[in-house]
Amino acid sequence: MTVYAIAQLTITDRAAYNRYQSRFMxxxxxxxxxxxxxxxxxxxxxxxxxxxKLVLLSFPDEAAFREWADSPDYQEIxxxxxxxxxxxxxxxxxxx
Numbered sequence: 001m002t003v004y005a006i007a008q009l010t011i012t013d014r015a016a017y018n019r020y021q022s023r024f025m026x027x028x029x030x031x032x033x034x035x036x037x038x039x040x041x042x043x044x045x046x047x048x049x050x051x052x053k054l055v056l057l058s059f060p061d062e063a064a065f066r067e068w069a070d071s072p073d074y075q076e077i078x079x080x081x082x083x084x085x086x087x088x089x090x091x092x093x094x095x096x
Contacts, residue, residue, distance in 0.1 A: 008090075027073045
């Protein structure tokens, strides 16, 4: 079943986050992931939202997501994401 990773970010160190962002796409296809959306200024239609950026990723299943998220490749670049932002990351199951 397809899963979606939703990351809601506040960027705290632009240089560190830009390093992360510049290396991010190189590993996605290797792990069967796709970036569906990335927006630093999403339009809040209802309610309040206290983050700056939203990223929506798609993976064929949870195992593919975990393989990517736990991979040494991603863990290495994630150091810059963690140094350059705070995040809430959700994993959501698609509808069969």
